[in-house]
Amino acid sequence: MIQLTITRPDDWHVHLRDGDALPFTVPDAARYFGRAIVMPNLVPPVLNTQQALDYRERIIQHRPAQSTWEPLMALYLTDNTTSEEIVQARDSGMVFACKYYPAGATTNSDSGVTDLNNIYPVLETMEKVGLPLLLHGEVTDGDVDIFDREAVFIDRHLGKLTTAFPGLKIVLEHITTSEGAQFVGEASANVAATITPQHLLFNRNQMLAGGIKPHYYCLPILKRQQHQQSLLAAATSGSSKFFLGTDSAPHATHRKENACGCAGCYSNHAALELYAEAFEQAGALDKLEAFASHFGADFYGLPRNTDTITLEKSPWQSPAYLPFGGDTLTPLGGGEYRQWRVI
Ligand SMILES: NC(=O)N[C@@H](CC(=O)O)C(=O)O
């Protein structure tokens, strides 16, 4: 039996949702990850430290007994976020980042920032106190094609941002393009990116050819194969700028199989297993550990996990449906055979 033992990994981008969803999402997230940056795009969003601490309490109630998994909280930036809020968040020791959603870009982003210039004073404070900025890096202009929204964001905003705030740690979340991989690869050590399993394993053909498949639909949207290959090259390059962030984002099955289907893929039932498949296909299993378990912690200035987990190559059938509150959830690759399992 082929086995691979690696330092316990962390997930630097996950959506756990709230309420009825937590008994399902938290145990999956805590199964073998050591920590997770928990996205704040709830309804209503997590806007301040008190709300983040309250949300953390609700999450922790569903952490399996004996688990030492830690949810690392993030604040949702709006046009009205204040510098005082940032300082308080940093001082709490429980908030590890702030998330920028362009208003209207993705799930629950209606209260997001309408213009990056509106949050420049807040970014200055984040730079000063050392709180990383996490970007949903897309523009929302109606005249920009949905497949170009990440590249246009990089072109219009990211260079300006890194020049204005050279000391600010920035994570370009869930990158989907060659432009994203290239920008981050060439930027300073303060700029990094997370990459999801779906953007490594799939391209827009899987979503659109032979019938529209809503369970592959997430934002930023899957791009053409050439971009998938650039992302695989970045993830397996050994560069410490690229690390694991699943963007596991559950929506009930009926909300995705819908005339106006929600964006988001649920991958936390088999996250590391999916990444292992992508790395194996790229002939780079030896690069999985640093991507999954070292580079993210290093970037955030947190200690690496000290224990290990073991993956074994032994195929298993991923469930087609999972329970999700009173609903069902269709996981990424549901019903398919996965090659690796965490034992
Ligand atoms: N990635 C997605 O398609 N959806 C995420 C939001 C996000 O990360 O943009 C969600 O919360 O559902």
Ligand SMILES: [Zn+2]
């Ligand atoms: Zn996003």
Ligand SMILES: [Zn+2]
């Ligand atoms: Zn996300």
